[in-house]
Amino acid sequence: MEKVERAHYSPPWADTSIIGVAGSSGSGKTSLAVEIVSALNLPWVVILSMDSFYKALTPEENAKAHQNEFDFDAPQAIDFDLLTEKLRDIKAGRLMNGEPDIIVPRGIQNRVAIDMVVGRIRQTLEEKSRRHQADLEHLGKQAEDEPLSGNxxxxxxxxxxxxxxxxxxxxxxxxxxxxxxxxxxxxxxxxxxxxxxxxxxxxxxxxxxxxxxxxxxxxxxxxxxxxxxxxxxxxxxxxxxxxxxxxxxxxxxxxxxxxxxxxxxxxxxxxxxxxxxxxxxxxxxxxxxxxxxxxxxxxxxxxxxxxxxxxxxxxxxxxxxxxxxxxxxxxxxxxxxxxxxxxxxxxxxxxx
The missing domain is CATH 3.40.50.2020 (Rossmann fold)
Structure with a gap:
């Protein structure tokens, strides 16, 4: 059978955008993320919380935690190796392209900042959609005059x-x-x-x-x-x-x-x-x-x-x-x- 040249195609999820929301404990990171996702109204947006990546406590650390003496904000409390592995599974270690960080004072009460974030995300999704449609059209033109595959x-x-x-x-x-x-x-x-x-x-x-x-x-x-x-x-x-x-x-x-x-x-x-x-x-x-x-x-x-x-x-x-x-x-x-x-x-x- 004649060898067929493989065409390139990248599905929409291959260029996943990862948005980091940083802040101290209790600053409202999760609430802000939930508000942004709700405004986007997209079912495939996932919130990945660092609260899910705490290391298992030793008996000594567990005792300190019960006495309110263990620092859960310390870097060593988080399993960053596992977090990095999961992020690479979603996207090969690349973060979202585009502007400098956005500081959101007053958290979910700041509608202007939330609208800015939502607008930037929607713009990114629209750009990805246009690229995907162009890829599909290009594939069609490539295959237009080819004989039917033996497969x-x-x-x-x-x-x-x-x-x-x-x-x-x-x-x-x-x-x-x-x-x-x-x-x-x-x-x-x-x-x-x-x-x-x-x-x-x-x-x-x-x-x-x-x-x-x-x-x-x-x-x-x-x-x-x-x-x-x-x-x-x-x-x-x-x-x-x-x-x-x-x-x-x-x-x-x-x-x-x-x-x-x-x-x-x-x-x-x-x-x-x-x-x-x-x-x-x-x-x-x-x-x-x-x-x-x-x-x-x-x-x-x-x-x-x-x-x-x-x-x-x-x-x-x-x-x-x-x-x-x-x-x-x-x-x-x-x-x-x-x-x-x-x-x-x-x-x-x-x-x-």
């Missing part, structure tokens, strides 16, 4: 598959038939995705006493559902792999910027060791959510080559964007069509 598997359009696809895309199809045929089509997609599992030779003795030389899967298969659309593919998943481990992530487009945002994540603890991780989403439009979903898995230790993106209807440009950044990812799709199509599958499946 894209389009389900064989048998008469059965073609018939089910027609029923699903017919607006006159009633809800019961829509759910029935989507579950059947999902089953076919999952079965094809399992072709990427690793197998080894295995011999069994049949009930007739004969030896049969077959194969057995050598690794574990799991799935990650991209909410909410991916939920309508779970019935088909359970028909093929009843005991399959499944994770979830919620990616939604911002009403302000239109870019995808990660709101919720729960993955199997050992997902990095799984042989195949299927990402389930019935539709792929621009590829933005798919890029974010794969990046999340890679950041959690999943090998790129072990990811299989399973979808029914996908825009060609969206697929090419995904594979320009992650050329090792496999994609299983029923039909490639236009880009930017409004999501409709989950609306029909769930009735809302």
């Amino acid at each position: 894209v598997a389009i389900v064989n359009h048998t008469i059965q598959v073609k018939g089910m696809s027609t029923i699903l895309q017919d607006p006159l199809t009633d809800d019961v038939d829509f759910i029935f045929y989507l579950d059947r089509l999902t089953t076919i997609l999952i079965e094809q995705a399992l072709e990427h599992t690793h197998f080894a030779s295995f011999e069994v003795e049949t009930p007739q006493g004969k030896h049969y030389h077959g194969v057995r899967s050598t690794g574990e298969v799991s799935a990650v559902v991209i909410l909410r659309g991916g939920s309508c593919m779970e019935t088909g998943l359970r028909r093929v792999i009843p005991e399959c481990k499944a994770g979830r992530m919620l990616i939604q487009s911002s009403y302000r910027t239109g870019e995808p945002e990660l709101h919720f994540l729960k993955l199997p603890a050992d997902i990095a060791r799984h042989d195949v991780v299927m990402l389930l989403d019935p539709q792929m439009s621009s590829g933005g959510a798919a890029l974010m979903a794969v990046k999340v898995l890679v950041d959690h230790g999943v090998e790129e080559e072990n990811v299989v993106f399973v979808t029914m209807f996908a825009g060609r440009m969206g697929v090419m964007r995904l594979l320009r950044v992650f050329p090792g990812v496999r994609t299983v799709v029923v039909e490639l069509g236009e880009d930017g199509v409004e999501r409709w599958v989950e609306k029909r499946y769930f009735g809302c």
Whole structure:
């Protein structure tokens, strides 16, 4: 297979801003941080309190603390090594770019200073959003004239598959038939995705006493559902792999910027060791959510080559964007069509 040049892509969370709020004990640092977060109204802003990083006290220090003689403001009371490790996990040791420190006298009562901080943060977020949108557009232009990657598997359009696809895309199809045929089509997609599992030779003795030389899967298969659309593919998943481990992530487009945002994540603890991780989403439009979903898995230790993106209807440009950044990812799709199509599958499946 011809080697594909990997394109650069940085998701919005890769450039995390870290804002330090300093002050003595009881000066109102936490209250000020809570007020700023409340004004921003962003669910993914996290307050990391240094109160969570006090070192465990020795018996002697514990006795002093009970006598109100232990100095909790002393630098040696804080586990700065652990704090630094956690900050590096969030961002590689870099602090927020921009101006000199802001002193906030009177804490949460100083609305002018709080508005200044909130405005500066919003400006930074808007700049990041513009850069992210520009990156997505650039990826699309790069992939515009490229041939379809060999890692894209389009389900064989048998008469059965073609018939089910027609029923699903017919607006006159009633809800019961829509759910029935989507579950059947999902089953076919999952079965094809399992072709990427690793197998080894295995011999069994049949009930007739004969030896049969077959194969057995050598690794574990799991799935990650991209909410909410991916939920309508779970019935088909359970028909093929009843005991399959499944994770979830919620990616939604911002009403302000239109870019995808990660709101919720729960993955199997050992997902990095799984042989195949299927990402389930019935539709792929621009590829933005798919890029974010794969990046999340890679950041959690999943090998790129072990990811299989399973979808029914996908825009060609969206697929090419995904594979320009992650050329090792496999994609299983029923039909490639236009880009930017409004999501409709989950609306029909769930009735809302």
